[in-house]
Structures are given as C-alpha cells and as structure tokens.
Amino acid sequence: xxxxxxxxxxxxxxxxxxxxxxxxxxxxxxxxxxxxxxxxxxxxxxxxxxxxxxxxxxxxxxxxxxxxxxxxxxxxxxxxxxxxxxxxxxxxxxxxxxxxxxxxxxxxxxxxxxxxxxxxxxxxxxxxxxxxxxxxxxxxxxxxxxxxxxxxxxxxxxxxxxxxxxxxxxxxxxxxxxxxxxxxxxxxxxxxxxxxxxxxxxxxxxxxxxxxxxxxxxxxxxxxxxxxxxxxxxxxxxxxxxxxxxxxxxxxxxxxxxxxxxxxxxxxxxxxxxxxxxxxxxxxxxxxxxxxxxxxxxxxxxxxxxxxxxxxxxxxxxxxx
Amino acid sequence: xxxxxxxxxxxxxxxxxxxxxxxxxxxxxxxxxxxxxxxxxxxxxxxxxxxxxxxxxxxxxxxxxxxxxxxxxxxxxxxxxxxxxxxxxxxxxxxxxxxxxxxxxxxxxxxxxxxxxxxxxxxxxxxxxxxxxxxxxxxxxxxxxxxxxxxxxxxxxxxxxxxxxxxxxxxxxxxxxxxxxxxxxxxxxxxxxxxxxxxxxxxxxxxxxxxxxxxxxxxxxxxxxxxxxxxxxxxxxxxxxxxxxxxxxxxxxxxxxxxxxxxxxxxxxxxxxxxxxxxxxxxxxxxxxxxxxxxxxxxxxxxxxxxxxxxxxxxxxxxxx
Numbered sequence: 191x192x193x194x195x196x197x198x199x200x201x202x203x204x205x206x207x208x209x210x211x212x213x214x215x216x217x218x219x220x221x222x223x224x225x226x227x228x229x230x231x232x233x234x235x236x237x238x239x240x241x242x243x244x245x246x247x248x249x250x251x252x253x254x255x256x257x258x259x260x261x262x263x264x265x266x267x268x269x270x271x272x273x274x275x276x277x278x279x280x281x282x283x284x285x286x287x288x289x290x291x292x293x294x295x296x297x298x299x300x301x302x303x304x305x306x307x308x309x310x311x312x313x314x315x316x317x318x319x320x321x322x323x324x325x326x327x328x329x330x331x332x333x334x335x336x337x338x339x340x341x342x343x344x345x346x347x348x349x350x351x352x353x354x355x356x357x358x359x360x361x362x363x364x365x366x367x368x369x370x371x372x373x374x375x376x377x378x379x380x381x382x383x384x385x386x387x388x389x390x391x392x393x394x395x396x397x398x399x400x401x402x403x404x405x406x407x408x409x410x411x412x413x414x415x416x417x418x419x420x421x422x423x424x425x426x427x428x429x430x431x432x433x434x435x436x437x438x439x440x441x442x443x444x445x446x447x448x449x450x451x452x453x454x455x456x457x458x459x460x461x462x463x464x465x466x467x468x469x470x471x472x473x474x475x476x477x478x479x480x481x482x483x484x485x486x487x488x489x490x491x492x493x494x495x496x497x498x499x500x501x502x503x504x505x506x507x508x509x510x511x
Numbered sequence: 512x513x514x515x516x517x518x519x520x521x522x523x524x525x526x527x528x529x530x531x532x533x534x535x536x537x538x539x540x541x542x543x544x545x546x547x548x549x550x551x552x553x554x555x556x557x558x559x560x561x562x563x564x565x566x567x568x569x570x571x572x573x574x575x576x577x578x579x580x581x582x583x584x585x586x587x588x589x590x591x592x593x594x595x596x597x598x599x600x601x602x603x604x605x606x607x608x609x610x611x612x613x614x615x616x617x618x619x620x621x622x623x624x625x626x627x628x629x630x631x632x633x634x635x636x637x638x639x640x641x642x643x644x645x646x647x648x649x650x651x652x653x654x655x656x657x658x659x660x661x662x663x664x665x666x667x668x669x670x671x672x673x674x675x676x677x678x679x680x681x682x683x684x685x686x687x688x689x690x691x692x693x694x695x696x697x698x699x700x701x702x703x704x705x706x707x708x709x710x711x712x713x714x715x716x717x718x719x720x721x722x723x724x725x726x727x728x729x730x731x732x733x734x735x736x737x738x739x740x741x742x743x744x745x746x747x748x749x750x751x752x753x754x755x756x757x758x759x760x761x762x763x764x765x766x767x768x769x770x771x772x773x774x775x776x777x778x779x780x781x782x783x784x785x786x787x788x789x790x791x792x793x794x795x796x797x798x799x800x801x802x803x804x805x806x807x808x809x810x811x812x813x814x815x816x817x818x819x820x821x822x823x824x825x826x827x828x829x830x831x832x
Contacts, residue, residue, distance in 0.1 A: 320667070348767075349799050352799075367797055448667035
C-alpha cells in the first residue's frame with residue numbers, strides 16, 4: 191500500500207486536487223468548479239465525492255496520510271478561510287473543522303494558496319537550496335508566499351504575505367477587497383485584461399483585441415496576440431511588468447530574497463512578463479540590492495504547482511517534530 | 512569584576528556608545544561626532560581612545576566580553592558597512608576587521624542600526640513577549656528592523672529591512688541613495704523639515720517657522736512649535752504620519768506584525784506622530800489586518816535605544832549555541 195497525501199488548491203474559478211506521494215509523484219489529479227457552489231457545505235459534499243472518485247482511479251491501493259489545502263485568505267493557525275475577496279463564500283469559513291467531519295482521524299492543514307506554492311517550491315522545486323525567497327502567483331488575483339530563513343512567514347495572525355494588496359496608486363483601480371489601487375488590480379490575469387481595455391480606450395492602433403469582449407478575453411489570448419506582435423498586447427505586458435518590478439523592489443527592501451519565482455496563468459507568458467519585471471526591478475532597487483536578485487519562472491508545472499504545494503504542506507505537517 | 516559589553520551606535524551625526532551589563536544596566540555612556548572624520552581609520556582611533564576613557568570612568572572593574580555595533584547599511588554576515596548614503600565614508604568599509612586590530616580576541620558583531628534597535632526591543636523592551644514585530648527608527652533617515660518568528664530578518668545577503676527606501680512617489684524628493692521618492696525623504700527628522708519648507712512655500716499662514724533657516728531647523732523645534740499650535744508644524748506632522756501609515760500598511764501585507772514600534776528623534780513628538788500614523792495605517796490596511804496591529808512608542812529610552820540594541824546584539828552573539 192502506497193502512502194500519499196491529498197493536495198487541494200481552492201482557486202476563484204476551479205478547485206484542483208491531486209494524490210501525491212512522498213517523492214512528489216502525482217498519482218492522480220482532477221478539478222471541480224469552485225464558483226458554482228455559494229454554499230460551502232454543498233461545495234464540500236461535491237469535493238468529497240470527487241475525491242472519493244479520484245482515489246478509486248489510482249491503480250495501486252493508497253493510504254491517505256494527510257490533507258493539505260491551499261486557498262485564498264486561508265489561516266494556517268485557525269484552519270479557516272476568512273473574508274475571501276475572490277470567492278463566493280462570505281465571512282469566516284471553518285474549513286479544517288468542516289473537512290474533519292468527512293475525514294475523521296486524518297491530519298488536515300490549510301494555508302494561503304500562494305504560501306502552499308512557496309512550500310512546494312521549497313520541497314520539490316527551484317528553491318530547494320534557498321533559505322530566503324518569494325513566490326508570486328499570477329492568477330485571477332496576485333498571491334504571494336514569503337520564505338525567510340527557511341521558514342514560511344505567517345505573521346502574528348497567520349495572514350502574512352498579501353502582496354496582491356500593496357498599493358500602486360492611492361486612487362487607482364477598484365479592488366475586490368473594497369479598496370483602490372491594489373497591486374493585483376494591475377498585475378494578475380484580471381489586471382492585464384483591465385490594462386488591455388484601458389489601452390483600447392486610449393490608443394488608436396488596430397488590434398485583434400478590439401474584437402473581444404471583456405468577459406471573453408483571457409490571459410492566454412493576450413499572450414498569443416503579444417507573441418504575434420500585437421502592439422496593444424505587447425504594451426500591456428510591458429506596463430504589467432513595470433508595475434510588478436517596481437513593487438517587488440519595495441518587497442526586496444523588506445526581506446532581501448535570493449530569488450522571486452513567478453507562477454500561474456500570467457507567468458505562462460514567460461519572457462513577456464519576466465523581462466519587463468526584471469528590468470523594472472533593477473531600475474527601482476536600492477543600489478545595495480542591484481544585480482543579485484533573480485526573477486525566475488517556477489520550476490513546478492503550472493497546472494500542479496498549487497496542488498503540489500498543498501501536498502508539500504501536508505507532508506511538512508506530518509513530519510514536524 | 513563585572514562582565515559587560517560595549518554597545519556602539521554609529522549615526523549620521525553622532526556615534527553613541529555605552530558599557531552595558533547582562534541585565535541591561537547602562538554602566539556608562541557617551542558620544543563623539545561621526546561626521547567630522549571622513550577617513551574611517553582616523554575615526555576609529557578617536558572612537559577607541561574615547562572608549563578607553565569611558566572604561567576608566569566606570570567605578571567597578573569591567574571585563575569587556577564583546578562589542579556590538581549598530582550602523583547604517585551594516586552587513587551582519589560580512590562585518591561591513593557598504594555604500595552608506597548618510598555617512599561620509601565611501602564604498603565598503605570592513606568595520607569588524609578594522610576594529611579587531613584594536614580589540615584582539617574580543618568578539619565583535621555589527622548590524623544595521625535599526626536591526627540593533629529591534630534586538631534591543633526584543634531583549635530589554637516592549638517586544639519581549641512578541642515573535643513578529645517591526646521597529647522603525649526616525650532619525651536623520653528612516654531605518655527598520657523586522658522580526659519574524661522571533662528572528663531578525665537579515666535576508667540572503669544580510670541587507671534586509673531597508674524600509675526607508677520603499678517608494679512613496681516615483682518622481683518624488685531626491686534621496687541620498689541616488690533615487691527619488693524614498694520613504695525617508697518624507698518620514699524622518701530630515702523629511703519633516705523638507706515638508707515644513709514645502710508648506711512654507713505653499714501656504715500663507717504666519718508661523719514662527721518663517722524665521723528659521725533650513726540648516727537651523729530641527730525636529731525638536733518643529734515638535735515644540737506643533738505643541739504650541741503652529742499650523743504649519745501641525746500640518747507637517749499630519750502629512751508625515753499619513754505617509755508613514757500608508758506605507759506601513761504595505762509592510763503589514765508582507766509580514767503581518769503584532770506591533771510596530773517607533774523610536775528616534777521624530778518619535779519624541781509622541782502622539783503628534785503616533786496618532787496620524789495609526790489613523791492612516793488603519794485607513795490603508797487590507798480588511799483582514801484592521802484593528803489588530805499596534806503602533807507603539809519604543810519603551811527603550813530614545814538616547815540609549817540604539818546603544819542598548821547594539822549591546823543586546825553582542826550578548827545575543829555571545830550566547831549563540
């Protein structure tokens with residue numbers, strides 16, 4: 191019987207999950223919609239039966255040793271998701287307690303989805319030799335996991351590492367958190383769409399983007415068009431990277447990381463987002479930090495990075511002294 | 512014979528030093544000018560003879576067990592001060608190596624002056640029960656020491672915690688670091704002077720501040736006039752606190768500290784700087800952080816906080832396993 195954990199990544203659109211062994215082998219994975227279930231209890235029933243189905247798919251018999259969950263606004267200390275701006279559930283959701291009813295006796299642990307990705311990067315990915323690094327996830331929003339001295343930064347309340355909500359402009363774009371000008375309103379899959387639509391309003395260049403509605407447009411389309419030389423798409427990537435680099439320069443002044451890893455939908459654009467980010471970071475860094483902070487793509491595959499991270503969190507918890 | 516360490520705080524204007532025992536008793540202290548000695552070797556000779564003089568002043572016989580130094584742009588790992596924007600020495604100064612020639616066999620350790628203050632706050636001050644907090648020093652510049660999970664954040668290169676150089680405005684005030692718009696150009700003893708002079712240019716109100724030159728003006732004068740109700744001085748404190756609070760909101764989104772301690776020249780204005788900072792912090796915080804981050808004055812006396820911090824660093828180093 192093979193020992194494994196379940197890694198679950200709760201995102202704004204999908205909940206992805208996988209069965210992962212101690213060596214990081216993905217035995218099986220799948221996903222369900224997150225946003226179809228405004229009632230958390232109903233969602234949890236769907237998820238549980240989906241997980242039961244997945245476990246049957248694995249040919250070998252599997253002993254589930256633990257469950258790790260990555261989710262927006264998750265609190266590691268309390269086992270909750272609290273006031274998530276990008277999920278349809280409201281208030282404080284006691285995720286771990288509610289899941290324990292479905293999985294009695296199995297250790298269950300939750301953290302911020304980006305924190306989980308950072309642990310995944312540390313356990314299985316490009317940060318295996320690093321003690322100080324940051325992971326930035328560029329999905330529907332912008333998430334971050336900060337590692338200092340080999341430990342994930344949770345802060346006094348378990349909510350550290352919300353770089354998506356540092357301020358870019360005091361009277362900037364409306365954010366899901368109720369404030370204005372947060373970084374993720376500029377730098378995320380949603381942020382770059384907003385930039386595209388601002389540019390379509392301001393510029394007169396022809397662009398295929400003029401044939402697509404806001405709701406139809408995706409980061410994948412923007413990336414494809416930028417690769418074909420679309421001037422609006424290219425300028426949007428430049429603008430996005432410039433803002434990200436400038437804000438990361440401030441982040442470096444906090445924890446001076448060895449590297450910053452990008453992953454998630456927008457990071458799939460690779461050099462289109464990496465190059466302007468690295469350039470802007472260097473331009474904005476305090477001299478003592480220049481030419482020594484690496485900006486890298488996550489070495490975990492995008493599809494599974496968050497699931498791998500959630501599983502790494504579970505293994506990490508099982509092996510705590 | 513009483514065991515003690517020497518704590519040294521190298522500031523832009525003064526170098527303060529004291530002889531401190533394990534319980535935090537200050538056996539003697541004094542200061543010399545920092546900025547009169549553009550040659551570091553000459554400065555070090557002056558400092559050494561001043562320290563010898565101070566040791567003679569202590570009635571009891573003292574065994575010096577170690578030396579702790581706090582200085583701007585100091586590197587804990589390398590024992591250096593590197594490219595300090597507010598000191599007259601240039602390039603990389605190998606402080607620890609040079610001091611070892613004067614004090615053979617005695618452990619000598621250096622860190623950022625604000626990091627030293629943070630260790631002092633943790634060992635002797637208001638953060639004794641805290642694992643996650645930040646110390647902001649408001650002197651000639653703005654320094655910061657970040658503590659996460661009970662450990663000072665040094666970063667991969669030893670230079671973490673330079674919050675004085677996060678950006679407030681892209682095309683803002685010239686900074687000593689060569690860039691523009693850094694936080695310390697607005698929030699520091701020098702920063703509030705610059706704000707006073709901007710307000711004197713923009714406003715028409717009568718103010719005693721119109722009788723003082725830029726070089727004569729000090730944070731003490733501004734504080735005294737604000738207490739007497741001077742409208743320009745009051746507005747300058749409001750503006751300074753508003754910027755500090757907004758930027759600290761971004762810092763909270765990084766490490767989610769239990770408290771933020773202010774100390775240094777400008778912090779002596781107490782509620783004049785504390786109140787607008789706390790108000791602006793709350794206004795700018797992401798909802799999950801609201802009403803739980805304390806903004807406090809350092810409980811270490813201002814005169815000795817940095818010296819106490821440097822001594823705490825030395826004791827800390829002596830007691831490492």
